[in-house]
Amino acid sequence: MSKKQPIGIFDSGVGGTSIWKEIHQLLPYEHTIYLADSINAPYGEKPKEEIVRLSFKNTKKLLEMGAKIIVVACNTATTNAIQQLRSSFTVPIIGIEPAIKPAATKSRAKVIGILATKGTLSSELFARTSDLYSKNTKVIEVIGNGLVPAIENGQKDSEKMDRLLRDLLQPMLQEGIDYLVLGCSHYPYLIPNLKRLLPDSVTIIDSGEAVARQTQAVLGSQDLLCDQPNKAPEFFTNGNPQVLKNLINASEQTFNVTYLDF
Numbered sequence: 001m002s003k004k005q006p007i008g009i010f011d012s013g014v015g016g017t018s019i020w021k022e023i024h025q026l027l028p029y030e031h032t033i034y035l036a037d038s039i040n041a042p043y044g045e046k047p048k049e050e051i052v053r054l055s056f057k058n059t060k061k062l063l064e065m066g067a068k069i070i071v072v073a074c075n076t077a078t079t080n081a082i083q084q085l086r087s088s089f090t091v092p093i094i095g096i097e098p099a100i101k102p103a104a105t106k107s108r109a110k111v112i113g114i115l116a117t118k119g120t121l122s123s124e125l126f127a128r129t130s131d132l133y134s135k136n137t138k139v140i141e142v143i144g145n146g147l148v149p150a151i152e153n154g155q156k157d158s159e160k161m162d163r164l165l166r167d168l169l170q171p172m173l174q175e176g177i178d179y180l181v182l183g184c185s186h187y188p189y190l191i192p193n194l195k196r197l198l199p200d201s202v203t204i205i206d207s208g209e210a211v212a213r214q215t216q217a218v219l220g221s222q223d224l225l226c227d228q229p230n231k232a233p234e235f236f237t238n239g240n241p242q243v244l245k246n247l248i249n250a251s252e253q254t255f256n257v258t259y260l261d262f
Contacts, residue, residue: 001068003226006031006234007215008067010058013041013152014237014244015186016073019096021248022212023071024233027219031231033065034073035262038239042148043076044117044184051119055081059089061262068224071215072096073185075116075207079123092218098126098183099207101133106203107179111138113172116183118143126183140172144184151186154243157193165190165197173199182206189247236260 007030009020014036024032035058043051055077059070071094072078072085078095085093098120103112112134120126121141130139146164155161172180180202182188188206195204219225235257237244245257 001222001224003224004031004230005066005068006033006231007069007071008033008035008059008062008065009071009073010035010037010062010077011074011185012043012054012076013038013148013186013239014247015148015151015184015189017244017247018188018206019071019073019185019208019211020233022208023215026212026216027225029226029228029230031226032233033062033067034233034235035061036235036237036239036244037262038152038237038243041152041239042117043074044119044148046119048080048119048123051077051080052084055085056088057262059085059093063089063091067091069094069215069219071211073211075184076119076123079120079125082125092222094211094215094218096185096207096211097129098181099205099210100129100139100181103179103181103205104134104137104139107137109176109178110136111140111175111177112179112181113140113142113169113175113177114181114183115142115144115168115187117148120183138175140175140177142168142172144168144187147190148184148186151189152239152243154246156189161190162193162197165193169194169197178202180204232256234258236262238262
């Protein structure tokens, strides 16, 4: 295994680029390859067997491209397929889970909200994590119906999006949450919307930075951190490349996005 081999990242669509941005910022010398399985988004409404199958498909494609580590930048895929992936492949595999622990630990109201997909909230891994870290804390779980398709269709800043969010946030606000956990890698792109709609007393928290630090730690432990400039990031999607371009080009740099049938 070479230090110059890429970090492979996949998601059910474009949302996992929120995780990619954290990794790229922390590890700028790393060559990253991102797969957006947009044609199959959202994963959150699919049965577990289908989520596992798609996760294996994406992992195999990234390994074919030479990935030295796989980052599952999708909460639904992590909570439903991470154990099977780790038992089937020898490369390190990093997952992403809702940040329940920091929210429950820091909450003064002892009431937190979790906005996530049906696939994440109904998974065994999520249930175990929630039970472990949310003792003495009331957890208000809300399925983010409609959010992923709207983001995938380029409607992030639409009035439709704000209407969706108002309806989803209402039961959490009625219960008096002071932390909102974003349990889907698409949702960090909605933070500007959420800040407009939420009172200042509610803190928004996601897992992106923690995933980047864990990726750094695992690569470091295996002496696989790239310590010199490497190839530019590569992005592949089996959906509409323009939606992916719009999200990643919000940064200062412009990266190529390629359509790939996978």
